[in-house]
Amino acid sequence: MERFFKRKAPEPASTNAHNLCLDDINWEEEIKYDPGLRKQIDDYHPNLREKVRRKYLQNGPCQPRTLSFPVTQIAGSSRRFVPEWFDEFRSWLEYSESKDRVYCFCCFLFREKKDDGYEAFVKNGWNGYHKKDRLRKHVGEVGGLHYIAMKKCDDLLQTNQHIDVAFHSVSGSNKRDYITRLNGSIDVARILAKQGLPFRGHDESKESLNKRNFREFRKFGEEQNPTLRKATCKSNSENSLLVAPEIQKDIVECFAKEVLHAILEEIGHDVFCLLVDESRDVSWKEQMAVVLRYVDKCGIVKERFVGLVHVRETTSAYLKSAIDALFADLKLSLKQVIGKGYDGASNMRGEFNGLKSLILRENSSAYYVHCFAHQLQLVLVAIVRKHKGVSEFFTMVSMLLNVMSNFKLAQG
Helix, strand or coil: CCHHHHCCCCCCCCCCHHHHHHHCCCHHHHCCCCHHHCCCHHHCCHHHHHHHHHHHHHHCCCCCCCCCCCCEEECCEEECCCCCHHHHCCCCEEEECCCCEEEEHHHHHHCCCCCCCHHHHHHCCECCCCCCHHHHHHHCCCCCHHHHHHHHHHHHHCHHHCHHHHHHHCCHHHHHHHHHHHHHHHHHHHHHHHHCCCCCCCCCCCCCCCCHHHHHHHHHHHHHCHHHHHHHHCHHHCCCCCCCHHHHHHHHHHHHHHHHHHHHHHHCCCCEEEEEEEEECCCCCEEEEEEEEEECCCCCEEEEEEEEEECCCCCHHHHHHHHHHHHHHHCCCHHHEEEEEECCCHHHHCCCCCHHHHHHHHCCCCEEEECHHHHHHHHHHHHHHHCHHHHHHHHHHHHHHHHHHHHHHHHC
16 A cells, blocks of 8 residues: 555656557547547546547548438428538537537537536537527637637647647756656655645745745755755756645645555455545535445455545435445446445435435445444433533543644644
8 A cells, every 4th residue: 555655757768658558559440530439538548638639630520511411300390410500610510420410529629527518519419400509509608618628729739839849859867857856746745645744834935944844855855865956956947846836736646546546456346345424624515535444355454545525415315426426436336335334314324315225226235334433422422411520521631632733733
C-alpha cells in the first residue's frame, strides 16, 4: 500500500509507455467516419484522448450530402433529414447513415457526460427532423457549452500551441531541470501526505517568515540537494517552480489514485463488505463516506476508505444511486458485496425502502449488520442521559480535547 510513496516522475530519457500505446493503435480501424459507430472519447485512456481528438479533427465532421435520406413518420407527417442543414451548421452538424440521426461533432470531442445535451447530440443522436429549432437551441448563446466545445476544437487545431510541441522545443537541460523540480515537489508532497500534515498556510508571500509546511520543506530540500537548488535558481524556472496550490492538489490527487488503484487491485474480483455512513461537513453539506472491508491474499482483514461522495439529499434512493455511480467509476459490482454495515436510521436499514432493502433486491447475499460503532454510541447516549457522573466525565473529556487541539494549533 505504501509503494506509491516511493514513486517519482520518470526521467526524460526513459521509455514512455504512453508513446508505446499510441504506436500499438490501428488508427484506420479506430477512427470511425460514421458518428453512430464511434467509441466515446471518455472510453479512451486519458493519455490517448488528445491524440484521438486530433485524428477526428483532421477528418472533419461526417456530412454525407449525396445519400438518399430515409423518410420517417413523425407526428403524422413524413419527415427526413435535410442536407441543406449542413450549410447552416457547417462546423459541427453530423449525420449517421447507420442510425439515421444527427450528432454534434464539437460536443462529441469535448462535451462531458454530465452536461445538458450530451445524451441527445453525443451519445444517442437526435432525429426530431420536424423541429429544426432544436438545432439552433443546441448551439445556444455565446459562452455556452457548445461554444466552449467549439473553442476547444479551434485551440486543438493550433498545433504550435500544443504542450508536446512546446515541450519538445525546449532544450534537454531545461527538461532535466523541470523533472528535477517536479521530483522535489513530489518528495515534499509524499512526506506530508504520509505524515498527515497540512500543506498550506495563511501567509505564503515572499515576506513571510514561515510559509508553512510545503514551501518550507521544499526550501529545505533545495538547501540539502545541490541539483534541486541549481534547477530552481535558474532564471527560466521562475514561472515553473511547481509549488503552486494547483500543482500540490494535482500531485496529491495522483497519490490518491495510486492508493485507490492498489486497493482495487488487492480486492480484484473477490467479495467484500460495504460500510456506509452519511453526515454533514463543516459547510453543512451532506456527504457519504464509503469503506470496503475485505480479506487480502494473506488472510488479513482490512478496511479501506475508497470514496467521499457529496449528496444533495439523504433518501435511500439517492444514496443507492450515488453508490452505483461510485462503483461504476471503481469498476466494482454489487454482486461482490456479501455484507453491509450502516447505522440504524430508517433510510439506511428500512425493511421496505431503505438502502439495505434496495441493495438486497439486486444481491440477496448482501446481508445487513447494524454498525457496532453506532450501537456503542447509542449505548453511551442512553447512559449519559441517566447518569450525571458519566455525563460530567464525557463533558470534561470533550473540553480537554478542545484545549489540547487549540494548544497544538497555537504551537503550529
